Amino acid sequence: AEIAPGAVHVPGWLDTQEQLRLLAACREWAKPPAGLRTVRMPNGGQMSVRTVCLGWHWYPYGYARTVVDGDGAPVKPFPAPLGALARRAVAATLGEEEAARYEPDIALVNFYGHGARMGMHRDKEERSAAPVVSLSLGDTCTFRFGNTENRGRPWTDVELRSGDLFVFGGPSRFAHHGVPRTFPGTAEPVLGLRGRVNVTVRVGGFGN
Ligand code: MD3
Ligand code: FE
Secondary structure, eight states, rough: EEEEETEEETTOOOOHHHHHHHHHHHHTTTTTSSEEEEEEESSSSSSEEEEEEEESSSETEEESOOOTTTTOBBOOOOOOOHHHHHHHHHHHHHHHHHHOOOOOOOEEEEEEEEEOOOEEEOOOOSOOOOOEEEEEESSOEEEOOOOSSOOOSSHHHHETTTTTTEEEOOGGGGOOOEEEEEEEEOOOGGGOSEEEEEEEEEESSSSO
């Protein structure tokens, strides 16, 4: 379903087997060095979501090749199989033409424990207008998709469940968005996951 121009939601895009494989990979990526970390904002606050970066390291508000605000290690490489999966996602939602020129080089993996949330923001550190691919695992959440002007209304709330795909292209790439809540205990038991994991795949546009 297209919830806004360029913003396409595909419920249940990953089957349980594919979800398990992606989740296992996320758990590997979370290991140190350059593993899962809590992001500290310039105002001194901490994000409740914990993050691991692949390809390029995101920090508030920029990208680097090393974990400049953590253990200092080189960022883990961007995995080619994840890039191939994201390209399939773009093909399925925005078409083969868009997919053919889609060359992602960044993934941000967000881990939501119970009570974690993400405030309304825009992703503007990337130097590319290419689509962002989002894959959800574990607990259901409310995803809030806002407007390009400000963090406030109008917005549309959508429930994202494990296995859901969301692709944000065109004008939607620059819209405000956030995750106001998750629903603890809603993950399928077979996943063995307490909480929620979200994988976003992006194009940095920084060159090599
Ligand atoms: C729309 N993550 O990592 S995924 C983020 O569920 C982020 O962890 C949320 O917002 C999460 O920056 C939401 C959906 C998403 C991700 C990136 C976008 C929507 C987007 C970038 C541009 C527009
Ligand atoms: Fe975001």
